[in-house]
Amino acid sequence: MARILLLLPTTTYRATDFIEAAQRLGVHVTVASEEKNVLESKNPEGYLKLNFEDLGSVHRSVLEFSKRYPFDAVLGMDDTTVIAAAAISHALSLKSNSLESVKSARNKRLMREAFSRENLPIPNFQSFSINENPERIASKSRYPCVLKPTLLSASQGVMRVNGPNELYSAWERLRKIIQAQKTSSEVLVEDFISGQEVALEGLLEGSQLRVLALFDKPDPLEGPFFEETIYVRPSRLDSRMQEEVIACAARATKALGLETGPVHAELRINEEGPWIIEIAARPIGGRCSRALRFGLGISLEELIIRQALGFETCSLQVDPTPSGVMMIPVPRPGILKKISGVEEAKAVPGVVDILLATHIGQQLVPLPEGSSYFGFIFCREQTPQIVEERLRVAYNKLKFEVESTDNNLPDRVLESCHETT
Amino acid sequence: MDSEIKITAHIEAARPNTCKFAVSVSLYENGSAFFADREQAKESPLAAKLFGIKDVTAVRISGSNVTITKEGDEPWRPVAGKVAEVVREHLKSREPAVSVDYASNTFSDDEIRTKVQEIFDTQINPAVAAHGGMVDLLDVKDNKIYLRMGGGCQGCGMADVTLRQGIEEAIRQALPQVDEILDVTDHASGTNPYYAPSKR
Numbered sequence: 001m002a003r004i005l006l007l008l009p010t011t012t013y014r015a016t017d018f019i020e021a022a023q024r025l026g027v028h029v030t031v032a033s034e035e036k037n038v039l040e041s042k043n044p045e046g047y048l049k050l051n052f053e054d055l056g057s058v059h060r061s062v063l064e065f066s067k068r069y070p071f072d073a074v075l076g077m078d079d080t081t082v083i084a085a086a087a088i089s090h091a092l093s094l095k096s097n098s099l100e101s102v103k104s105a106r107n108k109r110l111m112r113e114a115f116s117r118e119n120l121p122i123p124n125f126q127s128f129s130i131n132e133n134p135e136r137i138a139s140k141s142r143y144p145c146v147l148k149p150t151l152l153s154a155s156q157g158v159m160r161v162n163g164p165n166e167l168y169s170a171w172e173r174l175r176k177i178i179q180a181q182k183t184s185s186e187v188l189v190e191d192f193i194s195g196q197e198v199a200l201e202g203l204l205e206g207s208q209l210r211v212l213a214l215f216d217k218p219d220p221l222e223g224p225f226f227e228e229t230i231y232v233r234p235s236r237l238d239s240r241m242q243e244e245v246i247a248c249a250a251r252a253t254k255a256l257g258l259e260t261g262p263v264h265a266e267l268r269i270n271e272e273g274p275w276i277i278e279i280a281a282r283p284i285g286g287r288c289s290r291a292l293r294f295g296l297g298i299s300l301e302e303l304i305i306r307q308a309l310g311f312e313t314c315s316l317q318v319d320p321t322p323s324g325v326m327m328i329p330v331p332r333p334g335i336l337k338k339i340s341g342v343e344e345a346k347a348v349p350g351v352v353d354i355l356l357a358t359h360i361g362q363q364l365v366p367l368p369e370g371s372s373y374f375g376f377i378f379c380r381e382q383t384p385q386i387v388e389e390r391l392r393v394a395y396n397k398l399k400f401e402v403e404s405t406d407n408n409l410p411d412r413v414l415e416s417c418h419e420t421t
Numbered sequence: 422m423d424s425e426i427k428i429t430a431h432i433e434a435a436r437p438n439t440c441k442f443a444v445s446v447s448l449y450e451n452g453s454a455f456f457a458d459r460e461q462a463k464e465s466p467l468a469a470k471l472f473g474i475k476d477v478t479a480v481r482i483s484g485s486n487v488t489i490t491k492e493g494d495e496p497w498r499p500v501a502g503k504v505a506e507v508v509r510e511h512l513k514s515r516e517p518a519v520s521v522d523y524a525s526n527t528f529s530d531d532e533i534r535t536k537v538q539e540i541f542d543t544q545i546n547p548a549v550a551a552h553g554g555m556v557d558l559l560d561v562k563d564n565k566i567y568l569r570m571g572g573g574c575q576g577c578g579m580a581d582v583t584l585r586q587g588i589e590e591a592i593r594q595a596l597p598q599v600d601e602i603l604d605v606t607d608h609a610s611g612t613n614p615y616y617a618p619s620k621r
Contacts, residue, residue, distance in 0.1 A: 001478060001492045008582065010616040016581040023585065026438035026478065026492050031582050038548040039587025042594075046586035298437075311494035356609045357618055359576050372619040 002072040002309050003028040005062070005088065007052065007081035010035050013286045013357060013373065014077050014301070021301035027309065030069060032062075045069045052084045062088045073308035077301075079106060079153045082281050095308070097281055101257035105281040108150040108188050111256065118255040121248065121275045125190035130178050134171040137189060138164035144192040146223070147174055151184040154285060156371045160192055160223025170224075177369055193277070195270030197221050199231060200249045200263075201284055201292065201300070203307060207259045209250040212300070212318055213292055214242060218388055225367040230391055231288060232324035232384045241269060248274040256281075262304050286373045287355050291325040294318055321380050324387040328356075328375040330366040331400040337361075338401035345397040350381035350390040364402060426512060428505045432497055440497050442487045442504055448518040453483035453564050454527065455598040464526070467511045467518040474503045481600070482518050527598055534561040540591055549574055549583065552615035556588060564600040566592065576611020578618035580604075 004022060008015050010033050022029045031037070032048040040047040048065055050058050062074075074094055076085025082102050089096030104110040115122045127150070128137050141161075147170055149157040157177045161167040178185055199215040215231040235242055249265040262283040268275045283289055289300035295316040298306075307313050336358055346354050356375040358364070365372070377394050381387045427445040454465060457479050462468035468480040471489065477500075479490035489504055491497075511518065528536065538558050545556050553573035560567045568588070574580050581604075589602050 008579075010579055011619045012578055013618040015579055019581045019585050024436055024438065026436075026490055029586065031586055033579070033582075037579070037583065037587060038551050038554075039545070039583055039591070042544065042548075042587050043590035046590060306494070309494075359614060359617065360612050362617065372617075 001026065001028050003030065003069060004305060004308065005030050005032055005048070005071045005074045007032045007050070007074070007076040007085050009033060009052065009078065009080050012078060014289075017287065017289060017299060017301045018075075018077065018305075021299050021305050024302055025305055025309075027072075027305065028069075030065070030071070050084065052081050055084060055087045058084050058088060059091050063091060066092060073305070075304065075308055077282055077304075078285070079280065079282065082106065086281075095260055095310075097258050097260055101259070102281050104256045105258065105279060106151070107184075108148055108278070109186060111278065112188065112190070114255045114257075115252060115276060118251060120251055120255060121273065122277075123191040123193050123275065125188050128187050128189060130171070130175045130185045130187050134168050135164075137171065138167045141167065141189050142191060144223075145189050146192050147171070148188040148190065149174065149178055149181075149183060150186040150188060152177075152181060152371075153280075154371065155226040155228065155367055156181075157368050158226050159368050160226075166224075173368065180369075192223070193268045193270065193275050194222075195268040195275070197266060197268050197277070198235060198237070198245060199284070200245065200265040200267065202249065202253075202263045202265065203303065203313070204253060204258055204260050204263055205307065207254065209246070209253055209263070210314075211246055211249075212294075212303075214245065215291075215324075216384065227329055227367050228327050229329060230324060230326045230388060231284075231291060232322070232388050232391075233291070234320075234322060234384060236384055237269070241274070245269065245274045248276055249279065252276045252279045261307070262300075286327065287357070287376045288325045288327065290353065290355075290376070290378055291323045292318060293323075322382065322384045322387050323378070323380045324384070324391055325379075326377040326391040326395055327373055328377065328395065328398070330364050330370060330372070330374050332364065332402050332404070333366055334364055334402040334404045335361060336364055336400065337403050338399075340399045340401075341397040345377065345394040348379075348390055348394040348397065350379045350386065351377060351394045352380050353378045354394070363405070426509055428508060430497065430501045430504075436490075438492065439488060439490045440501060440504075442489065442501070442508065444485045444487065444508060446512065447485045448487065448508075449482045449484065452524070452527075453481060453598070453600065454519045454523055455479070455481045455564070455600065457593070457597050461597060464523040465519045466514075466516040467508070470507045470511055471504065474500060474507065476500065528596065530561045530564070533564070533566070533596060533599065534558065536596060537561065537566055537592060540595060544591055545588055548587075552577070553613065554583075554615060559605065564598060566599060566602045567605055568602065570604060570606040570608075573613060573615035574611075575606055576608045576614035576617075578614065578616040580606070580608060580614075 032050040036049045037047045074088045076082040086096050086102040109127045144162045147159045159170045161170045197217045201213040203210045213233045214235040215233045216235045219229045265279040266277045357373045379387045379390045429443045431441045456462040456468040459472045471480045476491040476493045481488040555571045557569045
């Protein structure tokens, strides 16, 4: 029986979906996390402790482990594990992206440089250290611009600024976030690109991009922060623009040198056409993959495992029923005391599920400091328009009681916020 | 006799590598027998023959049903044909599907309940207590185990990893004939999960 190594950080949202997918396929699973599981002694082949940040120790541990329990595939499903997964796969001579390509997809500056070399449509960008004098940065920037820490994900720390004064305060705010996250001090300052945003979910096979879904993001993302909300598919863009978007994303994967596995791309579209904002060598984040089903109900996670094991996947087409997901915005900073209206929201026609990813008593931290998903609403309906409407109706049924806390978040709170997608 | 035996195959949507074959005659009236490998299948003439089919990894014989789990990506149609052939041949042989000894070596639901509770008390709960967690055995019915996770396990981002890789493994090592292990926890109501999902 095939065995897969799943790299699942203890803070992931994805453990359930991947474990379920592996079970459905009947494959053996070893779960690697950064902390030892309390039941490791009951199933030594089922667990492995790995420090994902230390590739040397990852390499040694996995090579030793694989002598007893050989792997047929290694999967890292979020930004913290894709690099380790590629490194392990190379060490074990398993199918994988090159380490260089994955590192480029993980670092916004390296990504922008790779896109620039291939003349892809990207915003003008400069790179600075957060420790540099903001007055110097302000004098060298064009407005409006966007500040982006190079190694954080999913809009954490990303801020739009419209002039020097906004830049000074945003710079100081970002400095605290970077310090709390203990992440790279490098920051991109790039032109703000106006326009509609879309997300493309794809699967690479032999460097060829297979588009699984193109999602519209109907809520405008104009800043100052960039909290994602609704994803709806199929896209309502005209077919010519969809082709341009797909062609742009395909060029972007090639520019990075990605060859295999899932990709999640984000693009903006305006009168000049599509602009590639980011592409990640992993699937869509959180629980959003539940908006997609393939064949007779196969999940995106199962599709990914099937591909990694060399199983046939081409016949598994995405379910054509229009679908969507709403990432429930974090209502406001504070302690979550109560959520109500969930059953009423679930009763909205077309709503197929609501998953809350936040527990009562949890400290809520919105963007740009925060990173956690509050929850997800899933909908399937006859048209994308109806999907979008129903998601909004369901969201409006939800009521949140949040006990306010000091707006100046203490360092201990910032430190508890992990990076996001 | 062949022509009188009807066999209908049903693939479970939740487990596409598992296929249930409903046979028009009874195979094992005494209950349910599960075999996770060839070694265990020595106690079942029918299961031993079914393990001769390529890719078969588990066999359950229950009443007039045979449930086969296979590995790999081969389609079910050719495997199903072989399963039907083996079942028909076996019925012709007049051998029992499951040996008489097997029944005396297996456990009733009450006995399973006692043994699982012991596993929870001595192995699982002392371990998950380190994370403020607990696991309660709610019921055992028709070889299926119903459990609920609480404390630090309720809503924990790694709850399914602990359940499927740890708890399930410990139960199956002791009681291989157990069918499904079902978690009925309302994880959304957890107020103190040990690992709160937070990384997008």
